[in-house]
Amino acid sequence: MKKVLLASTALLLTAGFASAQSIELSGSASAGLKYNSDADQFDLDDNGVPDDTITINNEIFMTIAGSGATDTGLQFGAFLTLDQTGGLDDQEVFVSGVFGTVTVGGIDPATDGFGIADVGYDGIGIDDVAEQYKNADAFADVHYAYSAAGLTFTATYGWEGVTDDAIAVAVEYEAAGFSGGIGYADATTSTVTAQAGYSQGPLSINGMYSDWDAGGEGYGIDISYDVAGATITGVWASANGVAADPGDGVGDAYGVGFAVPLGGGLTVAGGIGIIETDFSVTDVDDNVFAGDGSKTVADLGLTMSF
Amino acid sequence: MKKVLLASTALLLTAGFASAQSIELSGSASAGLKYNSDADQFDLDDNGVPDDTITINNEIFMTIAGSGATDTGLQFGAFLTLDQTGGLDDQEVFVSGVFGTVTVGGIDPATDGFGIADVGYDGIGIDDVAEQYKNADAFADVHYAYSAAGLTFTATYGWEGVTDDAIAVAVEYEAAGFSGGIGYADATTSTVTAQAGYSQGPLSINGMYSDWDAGGEGYGIDISYDVAGATITGVWASANGVAADPGDGVGDAYGVGFAVPLGGGLTVAGGIGIIETDFSVTDVDDNVFAGDGSKTVADLGLTMSF
Amino acid sequence: MKKVLLASTALLLTAGFASAQSIELSGSASAGLKYNSDADQFDLDDNGVPDDTITINNEIFMTIAGSGATDTGLQFGAFLTLDQTGGLDDQEVFVSGVFGTVTVGGIDPATDGFGIADVGYDGIGIDDVAEQYKNADAFADVHYAYSAAGLTFTATYGWEGVTDDAIAVAVEYEAAGFSGGIGYADATTSTVTAQAGYSQGPLSINGMYSDWDAGGEGYGIDISYDVAGATITGVWASANGVAADPGDGVGDAYGVGFAVPLGGGLTVAGGIGIIETDFSVTDVDDNVFAGDGSKTVADLGLTMSF
Numbered sequence: 001m002k003k004v005l006l007a008s009t010a011l012l013l014t015a016g017f018a019s020a021q022s023i024e025l026s027g028s029a030s031a032g033l034k035y036n037s038d039a040d041q042f043d044l045d046d047n048g049v050p051d052d053t054i055t056i057n058n059e060i061f062m063t064i065a066g067s068g069a070t071d072t073g074l075q076f077g078a079f080l081t082l083d084q085t086g087g088l089d090d091q092e093v094f095v096s097g098v099f100g101t102v103t104v105g106g107i108d109p110a111t112d113g114f115g116i117a118d119v120g121y122d123g124i125g126i127d128d129v130a131e132q133y134k135n136a137d138a139f140a141d142v143h144y145a146y147s148a149a150g151l152t153f154t155a156t157y158g159w160e161g162v163t164d165d166a167i168a169v170a171v172e173y174e175a176a177g178f179s180g181g182i183g184y185a186d187a188t189t190s191t192v193t194a195q196a197g198y199s200q201g202p203l204s205i206n207g208m209y210s211d212w213d214a215g216g217e218g219y220g221i222d223i224s225y226d227v228a229g230a231t232i233t234g235v236w237a238s239a240n241g242v243a244a245d246p247g248d249g250v251g252d253a254y255g256v257g258f259a260v261p262l263g264g265g266l267t268v269a270g271g272i273g274i275i276e277t278d279f280s281v282t283d284v285d286d287n288v289f290a291g292d293g294s295k296t297v298a299d300l301g302l303t304m305s306f
Numbered sequence: 307m308k309k310v311l312l313a314s315t316a317l318l319l320t321a322g323f324a325s326a327q328s329i330e331l332s333g334s335a336s337a338g339l340k341y342n343s344d345a346d347q348f349d350l351d352d353n354g355v356p357d358d359t360i361t362i363n364n365e366i367f368m369t370i371a372g373s374g375a376t377d378t379g380l381q382f383g384a385f386l387t388l389d390q391t392g393g394l395d396d397q398e399v400f401v402s403g404v405f406g407t408v409t410v411g412g413i414d415p416a417t418d419g420f421g422i423a424d425v426g427y428d429g430i431g432i433d434d435v436a437e438q439y440k441n442a443d444a445f446a447d448v449h450y451a452y453s454a455a456g457l458t459f460t461a462t463y464g465w466e467g468v469t470d471d472a473i474a475v476a477v478e479y480e481a482a483g484f485s486g487g488i489g490y491a492d493a494t495t496s497t498v499t500a501q502a503g504y505s506q507g508p509l510s511i512n513g514m515y516s517d518w519d520a521g522g523e524g525y526g527i528d529i530s531y532d533v534a535g536a537t538i539t540g541v542w543a544s545a546n547g548v549a550a551d552p553g554d555g556v557g558d559a560y561g562v563g564f565a566v567p568l569g570g571g572l573t574v575a576g577g578i579g580i581i582e583t584d585f586s587v588t589d590v591d592d593n594v595f596a597g598d599g600s601k602t603v604a605d606l607g608l609t610m611s612f
Numbered sequence: 613m614k615k616v617l618l619a620s621t622a623l624l625l626t627a628g629f630a631s632a633q634s635i636e637l638s639g640s641a642s643a644g645l646k647y648n649s650d651a652d653q654f655d656l657d658d659n660g661v662p663d664d665t666i667t668i669n670n671e672i673f674m675t676i677a678g679s680g681a682t683d684t685g686l687q688f689g690a691f692l693t694l695d696q697t698g699g700l701d702d703q704e705v706f707v708s709g710v711f712g713t714v715t716v717g718g719i720d721p722a723t724d725g726f727g728i729a730d731v732g733y734d735g736i737g738i739d740d741v742a743e744q745y746k747n748a749d750a751f752a753d754v755h756y757a758y759s760a761a762g763l764t765f766t767a768t769y770g771w772e773g774v775t776d777d778a779i780a781v782a783v784e785y786e787a788a789g790f791s792g793g794i795g796y797a798d799a800t801t802s803t804v805t806a807q808a809g810y811s812q813g814p815l816s817i818n819g820m821y822s823d824w825d826a827g828g829e830g831y832g833i834d835i836s837y838d839v840a841g842a843t844i845t846g847v848w849a850s851a852n853g854v855a856a857d858p859g860d861g862v863g864d865a866y867g868v869g870f871a872v873p874l875g876g877g878l879t880v881a882g883g884i885g886i887i888e889t890d891f892s893v894t895d896v897d898d899n900v901f902a903g904d905g906s907k908t909v910a911d912l913g914l915t916m917s918f
Contacts, residue, residue, distance in 0.1 A: 086394025
């Protein structure tokens, strides 16, 4: 699921402050119930009793972001995002100018932005089945992006790993309701991913396809419709061949969900879906267990942004 | 000791900001000396030398709290509190309306609010002897509270544990100097706890009693008197039967302390007491050692709120 | 390298707020490339391949600081600094008055402030060779400082360790371009350290000398020159006898670097140097390997403050 943590509602603390420097707080949170029909077949938390099929879940992300600008127009900044464990969710340092934006820190390969929608307040993982191949086994140490006239070019390079050097590039275009892109990620293995979407009035449709040279392919589609203040979303995803992530497996997954903004940054959302893949699950002691090839997953809860 | 981290002095960063959303910083800290007459009989930190009877201690709690409201009057928010280790002290997500307040995250059983005062700037643990039974072995996944006309009803429910489902309920009433309440916590074992207090002019008195069905009972009383800008507090606690917490043990404990607000959020406070229980102590390698049945504990330091 | 995290540009969030309390955010960050000619002789991260000689590095420090004042003029405060791992970088609680300033928390011996400059955006470690003796094996639980008329007296005391009680004292003087000081740190071993510096117009020069009674001495000098908006710095350091820190070793080290402020808090800086000491390196499994007695180290990057 795409997470946009630096919400546009971020509170600028420096209104009226003359300096070119500022430091800002922003945040988001969620809380709700999650359902997994398979959970009671395992004891993944190793506490001696079967896991609960319904669990309660909450997440909090609080971001401290500093930024500034030089007299010559160079922009720069850094942020630190903490999660509900008090630990790190993300951290980045960037510098930006007419040449584009260079970012280091907790960055992902250039192809990480491709994907389809998930459903639910927190996400039930339908999209993961299609998205497991997009980054191949690439990693990234430095990230570069340049945007002009609706076109965004992104490249990442990583050399601090055990594999060969890792590169990833992506080109994305967005205009007049259309969005589309193509990307390539390469380290020991490589993947080509393409994505296209279109929205008109209340209807949005978006699809992706990944071809992994180690023998797997993933694809999926999401359709959203806005009606009476709510958004209804349906998503279908599939993977063939070899799984890149055993936790996702290969096979089909599909789901449907809704989101209703209640105003002030609060949204109620939920989703339900079926995952029919040969996924496996891993317990806290790293033991791996095969799933039974089909599970029903659902969630229902609130999301909030500050 | 009750910790109120979201102080009423919390700095609202959004003064004059039109949105229904805000994000706030607040904090508290303390620093001082702690004395434990028994400490040099052990090497609980396993560093090869006896522990110091006098140690220096400091705590810092910094809270990032987001909140908002919908047009229909629903209030919501989340907070993250970090401590002096940079780690998590607490985290919660809540939604509030005419129906009451529902909270998830780092929550305690409904009976956790009962207790007596401790003495000292940081607390020397006299109250723990009486309070060890109040939550039985209950735990909580979701917390509900409703207040009206001085009456507060609180209920918690937990199902994600190794024991039976855990419930706890409490009813508290506060009016005209009187405060009182009764609560029940139940999982594998159960406890009934009652509390009553009264304050008039400079004098406050408060007592509690817990009856644990696994064969223990705890009770205690605290008395405070305000004089010349200072508050003097005396506290006595006792436990009979089986200890719920071996670290507290059964037997008597009593202490006396003072607190003097110096203005601006700074307070100097201290306390001294004797704990005459069959407590045990645990070292960093989880070895358990019996205490000698009586120890003198004291502290003296500063507390500050921001 | 000296790190000043509570920058004078710290954003005071309480403008117009009547209370004597405030809570502030401030921060700094850096990003750049680091070079170590020896790195590919080891696999210190134990990932099965030789380490990279060029690595990319970023650091982020975000500080939440609370402060207040009493009506009688006592000042107090506490801060928590998080780093790019989401973990703790530093934490302190202080109280300040006509008697001076008392600080507890993550404090260092009184002699920790002595040192010479390093070069580079993040520092390449030339200064460490000279500075390894200054604190002897002292540690600190409480820190006291008093300043008047350009003179600063600092003392620290520590008793919560495995060694004898640890004390350290330092006296520093600063006036009319001159700065100098002398300090003494003592626990199981002891060190006397002296430092003197002078700056006039664009030129600054600074030197230090440490004599460790366990048989080592360290000394070093740094010279800086401001030209055309840039600062050029040269540094030389040396250690004789026994190394206090095997990671630094004994022998010579020297380097040269530059820093160019770009405005708004952004600075580009870099440095290159040679370390010719008998240092050793330690891998993630605590295995120790001898260095080859000479390595070239360099860095180049950006620093920013918020």
